[in-house]
Amino acid sequence: MRAYAIGDIHGHRSGLERAHRLIAADRDRVGDSAAPVVHIGDLCDRGPDTKGVIDVLLTGLDRGEPWVVLKGNHDRMMQRFLETPPRRDPGLRADLSWLHPNLGGQGTLASYGVDTGADAATVHRAALDLVPETHRAFLAGLPTSHRLGALFFCHAGIRPGVPLEDQVEDDLLWIRGDFLNSTADHGALVVHGHTPVEVVTHYGNRLNIDTGAGYGEPLSAVVLEGRQAWLLTEEGRARIVPI
Template sequence: MVAAILSKAQNIMADPLARPRLELAEQPADVYAIGDIHGCIDLLLSLEARILKEAATRSTATLIVYVGDLVDRGPDSSAVIEHCLSSSLPANVERLVLCGNHDLTFCEFLLQPSLSSPWIGWGGIATLASYGIHLADFEKTGLPEVALSGWLAERMPRSHRKFLRELPAALSMPSAHIVHAGMRHHVPMQEQTVRDLMWSREAFLVEEPASDRRIIHGHTPFQKPEIGLGRIGIDTGAVYGNALTAIHLQGEDYRFLSIAAQ
């Protein structure tokens, strides 16, 4: 299902910051999209366990999609990425992880690290700490800043860096587009820029459908799932002490699942 199209997209990526837009001609019977995780590994494990319990009652295909922003601000970004890489799933379940703006800026930092990078102040300190990395330790070495890239590479798993470089930007299905932030109105998916898909906010969050399909997105936190005209926002601010939310899509029908922060 998803693995085949994702593999094909990764094989044609020449730019390490390019992000493929995936499309499924046939939608799985059950699709769960999970909102912004931001290092909240315990909430993610609890919510995904609930989804897998539901999937175990069915023989049909289930797809779990993370809408991006795996990292930054929360307690354990490295554990979230490791979970994506190492956890096994039942035969009828697949997982697809999309790239959020925080994942993208983390990736950009790793490609060209700088002690003055804005990403550090956007939650990057917590992400680096989850790897046992503290930039103050690098500064104490007295090494020039050009040595920072190698210093980080020694301390962060290569598999995590590769994972971040290959995250796709969007998934389109017959009933919906799933993206991190939003879309530019009335622009075909393949013409949407990375900024459109990962940073959209005010221009997207208007009372006008942006596409002919429903858009499922995160990025902008709400107290509860936000049902707009032609869109549904599922970032419910888990990293701020609120719930982590998923939307369960069955064709055009949907329902929500949430795990409250303790």
Template sequence: MLYCVGDIHGFTGQLDRTLQLIEADGGADAPIVFLGDYVDRGPNAKGTIQTLIDGQAAGRPWTCLIGNHDLMFWRFVTSGITQDAHILSNKGWLHHRLGGNTTLASYIDADDLQAATGMTNFATEGLDPTPTDALNSLKELAQNAVPKEHLDWIAAQPRFYQTHEHTFVHAGLRVGVPLSKQTEEDLTWIRDGWLDSDADHGNVVVHGHTALDFPQHHGNRVNLDSGAGYGRTLVPAVLDGGKWFTLHETGRTALTPTT
């Protein structure tokens, strides 16, 4: 059996519930693949990353892939970058829709955030575009507050994971391109040309990134982003005997391909 968890986005309560469901179904040492996007929008990015680090350190067989939001967080702290060409709206990472503001608020004291931005509501409203002085102050605060362990962990985690019949990524694949030739940008950002493809990818591709109301099995791919980043329930899944199931307090429910 193999368990899989979609985008968490800093909602540690959802993560705790999910880990309890998995433990009840498969035991404390059940293998889990996490599909990335551990930060942004939710209130406790710091706690989410620490939970995953602690689980791996305790020897849990957890594979933690990296998503685009994790990379945006890493790039801001290391380089002060807030923009990304993949964001078609041109919103920056500190815009509340992207959620970088909540991630910083989970690491940095509220008084320090107010001093840097002049805002009492930065944690909920964000600041985009960000004035240069505020941007520099926030970067300095983040570099002092975010543990190096968290940044090194993001940098070190894999961008994909593969079994005999399944390929796990955050966002998807560039259709027709071998896995070895996929770019980090495609693995963590892609939607166009991917979500509408009915191509046979060889393996079934399991991903998150594109939020749904509930996981969906499309035959050639399985989308497990159930929208936790938008206040919906994080729904874990289990692969058992070649079949997919979602996990709930009431047990398993078959996740079958849509027609």
């Protein structure tokens, strides 16, 4: 069983389009037009064109591309800010909001033409005017995980010891230490992002595909066949050997 996956996008439309080109080239090489492409979440924030990223994804889904788009913690922060009244994500530290410069909400709203220099209430009203309802509904409806045979896709990871079907949204979007430090067999290879690594890394029980696009590093795309994985490059596949 074959699947493709794309790491945390963080508002980089050009990186997303390059990842799709690499996947299309691999599809041509192996003659597979049906394998799903799983986007691992964090579509928004820190990059220049969140609006463009969501436009690309919606356009592809509308034309019937076999794409799965998962919700990341940044996507949920954006979704909750765009509610009335806005809600703060419980995963954030008490002293932070989505509009804090370190999180990227201001840049995301700027991609929609929102002036983020005003007070939060004014910014919220402008965001409701300028972020299309289709984008808001898309964010609200994103699934938090996807199971495919020997693979389990989610944004951040899972709670070790909890059955995959019983995982809760807060863990799927936010977990780090307990998951990252676990060497347990989770019953499937967990493909995730959320915690940037220098290169896509296969740990045996999990595959981290977030290579830091939110911090100016390249966005990665991979192909999986069973629990084996390859990085997609301009030259073709590069095997990712478990460490």
